[in-house]
Amino acid sequence: MNKLLIYVRQALHMMKEEKLFSGIYIAGTALAIAFTMVMAVVYYAKLADIEPEVNRSRTVYVTMRAYLKEEFMYLDKEFGGNYRDKTFSDTLIRKWFYEMPCAEMAACLTRIEDSGARNISLRMEDGKKILPVAMRNVDANFFKVYHHKFVYGRPFTDAEGLLSGEDAAPDVSIAIISLDVAEKLFGKGVNPVGKILNYYDNACLRIVGVIEPTSSIASESYGQLFLPCEYGDSERMVVVLKDGCTIDDVRNFLEGKVHRLNMSDKEWEYHLQVCSHAQLMMSRGQDLSSWKDIFLALLPKVFVLLLVPALNLSGLVAARMKRRLPEMGVRKAFGAHRRELLGQIIVENMVLTLCGGLVGLVITWLLLYVFRSWVFFAIGNLPSQTVEPLVQGEMFFSPLIFLIAFLVCAVVNLMATLVPAWLSLRNPIVESMNLKK
Amino acid sequence: METIIKLTGINKVYRTEEIETQALENVNIDVQKGEFLSVMGPSGCGKSTLLNIMGLLDEPTSGEIELCGTKIDKNLSDERLAEFRNRTLGFVFQSFHLISSLNVIDNVQLPLMYRGVGYSERIKRAKEVIERVGLSHRMKHTPVQLSGGQCQRVAIARAIIGNPEIILADEPTGNLDSKMGADILGLLKQLNEEDGRTIVMVTHNEQQALQTKRIIKFLDGRQIM
Numbered sequence: 119m120n121k122l123l124i125y126v127r128q129a130l131h132m133m134k135e136e137k138l139f140s141g142i143y144i145a146g147t148a149l150a151i152a153f154t155m156v157m158a159v160v161y162y163a164k165l166a167d168i169e170p171e172v173n174r175s176r177t178v179y180v181t182m183r184a185y186l187k188e189e190f191m192y193l194d195k196e197f198g199g200n201y202r203d204k205t206f207s208d209t210l211i212r213k214w215f216y217e218m219p220c221a222e223m224a225a226c227l228t229r230i231e232d233s234g235a236r237n238i239s240l241r242m243e244d245g246k247k248i249l250p251v252a253m254r255n256v257d258a259n260f261f262k263v264y265h266h267k268f269v270y271g272r273p274f275t276d277a278e279g280l281l282s283g284e285d286a287a288p289d290v291s292i293a294i295i296s297l298d299v300a301e302k303l304f305g306k307g308v309n310p311v312g313k314i315l316n317y318y319d320n321a322c323l324r325i326v327g328v329i330e331p332t333s334s335i336a337s338e339s340y341g342q343l344f345l346p347c348e349y350g351d352s353e354r355m356v357v358v359l360k361d362g363c364t365i366d367d368v369r370n371f372l373e374g375k376v377h378r379l380n381m382s383d384k385e386w387e388y389h390l391q392v393c394s395h396a397q398l399m400m401s402r403g404q405d406l407s408s409w410k411d412i413f414l415a416l417l418p419k420v421f422v423l424l425l426v427p428a429l430n431l432s433g434l435v436a437a438r439m440k441r442r443l444p445e446m447g448v449r450k451a452f453g454a455h456r457r458e459l460l461g462q463i464i465v466e467n468m469v470l471t472l473c474g475g476l477v478g479l480v481i482t483w484l485l486l487y488v489f490r491s492w493v494f495f496a497i498g499n500l501p502s503q504t505v506e507p508l509v510q511g512e513m514f515f516s517p518l519i520f521l522i523a524f525l526v527c528a529v530v531n532l533m534a535t536l537v538p539a540w541l542s543l544r545n546p547i548v549e550s551m552n553l554k555k
Numbered sequence: 556m557e558t559i560i561k562l563t564g565i566n567k568v569y570r571t572e573e574i575e576t577q578a579l580e581n582v583n584i585d586v587q588k589g590e591f592l593s594v595m596g597p598s599g600c601g602k603s604t605l606l607n608i609m610g611l612l613d614e615p616t617s618g619e620i621e622l623c624g625t626k627i628d629k630n631l632s633d634e635r636l637a638e639f640r641n642r643t644l645g646f647v648f649q650s651f652h653l654i655s656s657l658n659v660i661d662n663v664q665l666p667l668m669y670r671g672v673g674y675s676e677r678i679k680r681a682k683e684v685i686e687r688v689g690l691s692h693r694m695k696h697t698p699v700q701l702s703g704g705q706c707q708r709v710a711i712a713r714a715i716i717g718n719p720e721i722i723l724a725d726e727p728t729g730n731l732d733s734k735m736g737a738d739i740l741g742l743l744k745q746l747n748e749e750d751g752r753t754i755v756m757v758t759h760n761e762q763q764a765l766q767t768k769r770i771i772k773f774l775d776g777r778q779i780m
Contacts, residue, residue, distance in 0.1 A: 120674060121668055124657075124661060124668065127661075128654075128656050128657060128661075131656045131657075132656050135655075135656065444652065445654050447652075448652045448653075448654060449654075449665065449669075450612075450637065450640075451610070451612055451640065451646050451652075452640070452641060452646070452665050452666045452669060452713070452717075453637050453638065453640055453641025453642075453665075453666055453669035453670060453717075454637060454669045455633045455634045455636075455637035455638075456633050457634070458637075458669065546613065547607075547612045547613070548607050548612050548613045551612075551648075551652060
């Protein structure tokens with residue numbers, strides 16, 4: 119057993135003896151770690167390549183706005199003015215996006231929040247069961263860009279997924295639903311492929327596929343009911359970049375196309391908004407093309423989150439160090455030098471930090487499980503009108519995220535410990551030892 | 556005879572904003588190897604200050620210290636001073652100064668731990684010295700579970716485990732009753748006579764001082780005898 123183990127044993131003994139100090143220290147560390155972890159998990163869930171949004175790091179979103187040409191010349195170009203969000207026609211989608219050289223694949227989709235998801239109700243053919251669902255119009259590529267797992271049936275074919283003007287609104291449209299919706303409507307274990315559902319205007323839907331439910335935290339791919347993109351539906355395009363291509367390649371490719379469109383349209387001035395997944399999730403104004411940018415954007419929040427507990431811990435450690443000065447004096451008298459004692463104090467505080475980390479992990483899980491709606495909608499700024507978010511898999515526990523959050527808190531604790539400890543260890547030996555007397 | 560402690564022209568002045576106190580004034584002491592020296596004097600006469608300066612726990616305002624033939628440079632680093640204390644000096648304090656969160660064996664092995672001695676060797680030597688002070692049955696006890704006399708025995712074991720040339724004892728029997736005090740003094744005498752260790756002991760107790768080989772007396776920071 120070496121020095122380290124003696125320090126650990128002493129730290130555990132002191133934990134028992136100084137319950138109040140240890141309790142506050144552990145609780146403070148646990149809360150700091152929990153809040154940091156929750157924040158990290160929220161942003162990890164929003165930004166990392168996780169199922170089904172496995173291509174986030176090379177995903178680019180494109181939307182289009184149109185301004186009346188007469189008004190546009192007087193507009194503040196930066197802040198915009200009177201504009202309309204425009205949808206992409208099936209021709210534009212095919213020519214601009216499906217044939218884009220830097221795109222591995224591209225898909226069109228509607229945004230759930232704009233679809234008034236809760237207002238769309240599915241009815242069984244006999245009208246007995248009615249269920250509000252989150253609906254999205256998508257093309258066949260949507261299921262290639264986003265890796266939804268099919269429990270039954272299949273995704274849309276290319277022909278089914280993007281309907282042109284004359285194909286739109288057939289008598290019986292096709293649909294893909296999520297398994298939770300299928301189970302609520304048809305019961306567990308029933309394959310609903312081929313069954314017919316009604317929705318508004320008594321339109322009929324024939325189910326061609328059932329996907330595993332996904333979390334609404336993956337907000338761009340989430341949905342409970344997917345219908346093909348009809349004419350005028352395609353309000354957002356998602357492009358998965360080929361290896362080596364960048365968002366600027368998409369911008370450059372589309373700029374020429376938009377210019378030609380603007381030349382030919384006398385009434386409207388078109389503008390494209392191109393952003394990465396991270397920019398879409400955080401702030402369009404920020405250049406968030408790498409994890410480093412994201413980390414730097416989050417740093418101020420994390421700093422504020424950890425500063426208060428760090429200051430409190432620092433005060434606690436200072437008070438404790440004052441109480442322990444006689445012991446430090448004795449150790450110095452028998453041959454310990456300041457760096458050695460500092461090492462001991464760090465080990466002792468790391469034991470407490472580790473305990474705080476474990477408690478923090480439990481608090482994180484509680485927060486992510488019990489208060490998941492609040493956590494993801496308040497901190498994550500995700501749309502709140504959809505269903506309660508499912509926290510699953512990597513979102514719930516990513517060892518890397520825990521390690522990072524723990525290391526960040528450990529470093530903060532270390533700093534909070536080092537300063538008061540170093541200052542008190544500079545005290546003369548005799549003065550330190552005489553405090554006991 | 557070999558001089559093991561040599562203090563030359565030692566002065567110690569404590570200064571506050573308003574007052575200056577001369578704790579030691581031009582102290583010159585030579586202690587020979589193997590000596591058992593008592594330092595006596597009334598409270599506040601500078602005995603403990605002298606011992607702290609001898610033990611490199613405190614710095615003199617002026618003067619020179621030589622221990623075991625090594626002149627102590629004022630600019631010696633914290634690490635070098637710590638190492639010197641660890642190898643050359645052993646301390647026994649009036650209030651024991653045991654670490655309450657460590658048990659007897661961990662308290663005793665402390666100097667060897669800071670010397671970098673391996674665990675098994677530390678434990679072996681700790682057991683030997685604990686046995687020597689008669690506390691083999693208390694190795695796993697913490698200081699709060701021991702009597703005053705037992706605590707002082709542990710403190711002596713800690714002082715001698717590193718085999719230092721010099722043991723500095725600051726009123727080692729001051730907190731003990733007369734029987735326990737006699738016991739501890741007997742132990743110190745044994746260390747002096749059998750092991751040839753040099754011991755400097757501060758004491759108020761004349762009876763005990765008379766049992767040592769030499770007595771020096773202090774008054775108001777000056778050596779008067």
